[in-house]
Amino acid sequence: xxxxxxxxxxxxxxxxxxxxxxxxxxxxxxxxxxxxxxxxxxxxxxxxxxxxxxxxxxxxxxxxxxxxxxxxxxxxxxxxxxxxxxxxxxxxxxxxxxxxxxxxxxxxxxxxxxxxxxxxxxxxxxxxxxxxxxxxxxxxxxxxxxxxxxxxxxxxxxxxxxxxxxxxxxxxxxxxxxxxxxxxxxxxxxxxxxxxxxxxxxxxxxxxxxxxxxxxxxxxxxxxxxxxxxxxxxxxxxxxxxxxxxxxxxxxxxxxxxxxxxxxxxxxxxxxxxxxxxxxxxxxxxxxxxxxxxxxxxxxxxxxxxxxxxxxxxxxxxxxx
Numbered sequence: 001x002x003x004x005x006x007x008x009x010x011x012x013x014x015x016x017x018x019x020x021x022x023x024x025x026x027x028x029x030x031x032x033x034x035x036x037x038x039x040x041x042x043x044x045x046x047x048x049x050x051x052x053x054x055x056x057x058x059x060x061x062x063x064x065x066x067x068x069x070x071x072x073x074x075x076x077x078x079x080x081x082x083x084x085x086x087x088x089x090x091x092x093x094x095x096x097x098x099x100x101x102x103x104x105x106x107x108x109x110x111x112x113x114x115x116x117x118x119x120x121x122x123x124x125x126x127x128x129x130x131x132x133x134x135x136x137x138x139x140x141x142x143x144x145x146x147x148x149x150x151x152x153x154x155x156x157x158x159x160x161x162x163x164x165x166x167x168x169x170x171x172x173x174x175x176x177x178x179x180x181x182x183x184x185x186x187x188x189x190x191x192x193x194x195x196x197x198x199x200x201x202x203x204x205x206x207x208x209x210x211x212x213x214x215x216x217x218x219x220x221x222x223x224x225x226x227x228x229x230x231x232x233x234x235x236x237x238x239x240x241x242x243x244x245x246x247x248x249x250x251x252x253x254x255x256x257x258x259x260x261x262x263x264x265x266x267x268x269x270x271x272x273x274x275x276x277x278x279x280x281x282x283x284x285x286x287x288x289x290x291x292x293x294x295x296x297x298x299x300x301x302x303x304x305x306x307x308x309x310x311x312x313x314x315x316x317x318x319x320x321x
Contacts, residue, residue: 018061023047023054025088026062031080033059034072034091036137038239039288040080041318043089050094052204056169059202063167070317071202073139074114077146077241079295080280081318082288087259092141095204100125106160111141115148116227122210123219129210131157131223132300135230136231137242141203145179145188146313151226156181162270164188164201171204184246185312239282244295252308254278257298260305267294292320 014243016025029046035247043274045067049055068087072078095112098121105126109118119134144162147155159176166172180187188201218307233303255279257263265272269286272294273279280294295312303309 004006004217016061016167018047018054018057020091021044021049021054021057023049023057025058029089031072031075031084031089034093035075035078035080035241036239037075037079037241037286037288037291038282039082039286039291041082041288042077042097043084044086045087045088046091048091048134050096052165052171055090055095055165055202057206058088058090059165059167059169069167071141073112074137075141076137076139077142077314079241079288079291079316081316082318083319084314085318090202092139092202095141096144097205101125102212104209105212106209108205111139111144111203113140114138115140117145119223124216125212126214126216126219127210127212128214129208131219131226134223134227140206144203144206145186147184147186149184150230154181155208158210160207162203162207163205166201172201178299183249186308190246199201212290214283233276235275235279235281240279241260241271241314243278243313244280245278245298248308249305250311251308252278256302256308256310260301262298262301265294265297270294272298289317289320292316 009315014027020027025047026043027045028042030041030042032046047058049058059069070085070089071085072091073091074093092112095110097110098113098118099108107122115133115136115138118140119130122130132153136148138148144159145156149155156176162174164172164180165172188203247253254277257272263277264273264274268290269283270290271281273281281290299310
């Protein structure tokens with residue numbers, strides 16, 4: 001049973017109820033089960049708010065305690081250190097709300113909604129514009145931050161606005177041009193300090209412009225085709241983070257890694273996938289340090305062979321040796 005300890009400081013308590021909320025901050029929560037790589041140590045403190053008020057209260061508590069804040073959405077694009085993450089980890093997976101506006105063709109979605117679920121919801125209604133997103137295993141908030149994309153489409157193509165929260169509790173609505181979107185990145189991504197994960201602004205919800213009025217069966221069929229294409233070309237049978245590196249256009253990272261002869265290369269429990277070389281798999285018992293060593297090895301080998309330094313798409317959080 002959780003004991004109410006809101007009068008205690010972070011250094012004294014194991015669970016803390018945030019005043020005037022139903023939110024509980026817990027200590028030493030394992031993060032491996034919350035990330036798609038299935039690796040990583042514990043969060044010093046972890047909270048999963050369900051609404052904006054609880055988000056604001058979580059930020060206020062971290063500020064009062066002098067703690068850094070790390071954001072954790074679906075955990076599909078992260079590599080968490082074996083030592084875990086210090087400070088407060090805010091999980092957004094319980095921020096759930098979706099509203100389709102049939103007058104405008106816009107859909108407003110909370111940051112914690114899974115992107116594939118949103119794609120299916122749109123398809124079932126005959127709304128076009130998100131078919132490409134069905135195979136991306138991330139949250140809406142994370143997709144907005146990193147400008148997620150597939151099949152020559154991306155979030156920047158459909159975003160109307162993003163609501164963001166600053167650590168001081170202020171809420172702001174940003175237009176796409178304010179996010180300075182580029183390939184797989186935005187100005188919000190630059191807010192995350194390497195290895196510290198201290199965010200300056202958190203996406204709380206986003207509004208997208210879609211095209212309603214199509215035949216739902218046709219949209220569902222197209223969505224299913226996109227999903228099947230990803231399933232047949234990418235490995236889904238073992239834990240991974242998705243694509244590890246950004247594509248150095250006009251090349252693809254997977255092609256460069258494959259041509260360098262690295263498919264199947266293994267360090268500890270981490271292995272470069274045979275099916276798609278831009279995937280690293282946790283084949284069982286992998287440590288975060290194994291995966292990072294493999295990332296570094298890929299970068300070294302590709303640079304030696306092609307004079308191209310691959311830029312990681314995966315976010316590396318926490319301290320590594």
